[in-house]
Amino acid sequence: MSLLFDNGVLHHASTAALKRFSFVPGRHVWEDLRDALLGQFPDLPGSDAAGKIKLRSAHAGDPLEIEISWRDGLCWVHLYAPVVADHEVTTTPPQPSPARDCINTMPHPAWTTDAEGRVIWTNDAYVKLARQIGNHTDTTKDDALFVLDGASDPQRCVVVDATGENAWFEVVRHPTPDGHINHATPITGLVHAEEAQRTFVQTLAKTFAHLPVGLAIFDREGQLGIFNPALVDLSGLQASFLATQPTMLGFFDALRENRRMPEPKNYQSWRQDIADVIAAASGGQYHETWSLEDGRTYAVQGRPHPDGSTAFLIEDISADVTLSRSYRAEIEQFEALLDTVDEALVVFSASGILTFCNDAYRVMWGQTPEAAFADVTIHDAVKLWKSKVEDGTKLSGLIGFSTSIGPRPEQRFELSLSQGDKLRCTLKTLAADATAIRFCRIPTAAPAPVPSAPAPA
Incomplete structure (x- = not known):
């Protein structure tokens, strides 16, 4: 028979011990066992003893022996004797059990409950957790370490420690003929992560x-x-x-x-x-x-x-599409209006790229920018213009004006085409440092009229 006391309170006991002494874990204490065995073991110490002792029964012919060990508030009691009906004890001390050692060294709490839900056995991790939350020693159903509703499996339970912090566990229950075997896995980190995720989603x-x-x-x-x-x-x-x-x-x-x-x-x-x-x-x-x-x-x-x-x-x-369509329609209308102007108009951006020209420009210079494979620049345009004006005409000033940044005064000068026509060229700055160049033909002066011969008298 074996019994385990935690700070003087019965923690759990073997089936033979429970039957022998009619004890209930959590309700009976060391003095109850001492009173029951004092007749056989008059030297049985109180609950404040320490170390390890071994006693023999004081009754003649009684082979019963008791071995007691104290450590860190825990007290192990083992009773050994041959099988005798009067005592209902085992003949040999319990042998080392790998299964029991494995359970007691588990880092997660495990415990067994009877059919009424009373805790009848716990492992060392359960005992350690009970101490951490405030020297919890009562393992009865009414005040259990883990309060289970029995409605779901697995189910989550929260335990509040002595500092007021919540420790979350996921408890899995396995039914047995006499009750349940329970395992609790710590999930505090998971619960905090889920709460953080919910908070993040709500913030989003x-x-x-x-x-x-x-x-x-x-x-x-x-x-x-x-x-x-x-x-x-x-x-x-x-x-x-x-x-x-x-x-x-x-x-x-x-x-x-x-x-x-x-x-x-x-x-x-x-x-x-x-x-x-x-x-x-x-x-x-x-x-x-x-x-x-x-x-x-x-x-x-x-x-x-x-x-x-x-x-x-x-x-x-x-709204953006409607505005864009309206703006595009206005641009097309404005370009169509400029196409009706007799003067040749061309516009270059601040970087010197040709962005617009009217029909008069296309006819005058024979250039169709929209048909080009690449952007037409001011350099390309000046090269074309030089090929159609008189030799020696300097047009480099057009390039400098079109590629300058900032406000520029309007400039005007005349050009002579190789075919004899004369043009008036006007340079003007537009918004965003763009440049507008206007070419206007200068009318040739009409010859003076020849006086007619006087009529005969």
């Missing part, structure tokens, strides 16, 4: 809540994990639907049914097209513009993340 949600761009983040399993209110407005999908965490395919299916993405031309290849979209987004290569039936225009991007998740950004760019 609050941050994205005010963005006008719709955000949909799908996890590595392809399910919607995060979305913001702008996505509800832009997609036209109910928040209750998005809260069900649809898959990417289900999300795009719902967009198509809600007419918030271009209608597919071929319904048979629709799902393959969506699979291609998902694959492109996962590779960071998806960036398209959707023109919807109601006239709105969406810019859609797919961006991958290192953890395997994928984010889709949906932005309503209808």
Whole structure:
């Protein structure tokens, strides 16, 4: 028979010992055992003894022996005797058990409960944890170290230590004919990580809540994990639907049914097209513009993340597209208006690149910049002009004026074409350091009229 006392309180005992003395762990103490054995062992010390002792029964013919060891508040008691019905004891002391040694050296708490839920055995890790949380010694069901509801397996339990810190454990219960064997795995780090993740997600949600761009983040399993209110407005999908965490395919299916993405031309290849979209987004290569039936225009991007998740950004760019179209129409109208002007006009940017010319310029100099394979520069234009003016005409000043930075006074000079026509050239600075050059033909003076002969008288 074996018994273990922790600071004078029975911690656990073998089945034979529990039957022999009718003890209950957590309720009986050292003095109860001493009272029961004092008749056989009158020299049995009190609970404050130390070291290790071995006593023989004082009764003649009684082979019962008791061995007691004290260490760090723990007291081991072993009773040895031949098998005798009156005593119900074993004949030999318990032999070393690798299984018992393995359990007692486990870093995680383990314990056994009976059918009523009372703790009847614990390993050393359980005892150590009980001491850490404030010398907990009562292992009865009403005040157990781990409070289990029995509703789930595994289940999480929290233990508050003496400093008020929470220690989280995941408890797994294994049923036995007489009760349960329980194992507790520390998961405090995991719980803190989950709390940090939830806080981070909430922070992201609050941050994205005010963005006008719709955000949909799908996890590595392809399910919607995060979305913001702008996505509800832009997609036209109910928040209750998005809260069900649809898959990417289900999300795009719902967009198509809600007419918030271009209608597919071929319904048979629709799902393959969506699979291609998902694959492109996962590779960071998806960036398209959707023109919807109601006239709105969406810019859609797919961006991958290192953890395997994928984010889709949906932005309503209808106003920008409308403004761009209006601006483009105004530019085209302005260019058409300049084409009606008789003077040749050409504009160079601050870097000397030809950005605009009208029809009169094309006709005068025989140059079509939009047909060139590369950008036409001021150097190219001056080279062309020199080929069509009188030899010796210096045009290097045009290059210097066009490539200068800052305000410049307007300049005018005359050119003579090799064919005899004369041009008036005007240089003027525009916004952003651009340069406008205007060529105007100078009319040739008409010859003086020849007086006619007088009429005969």
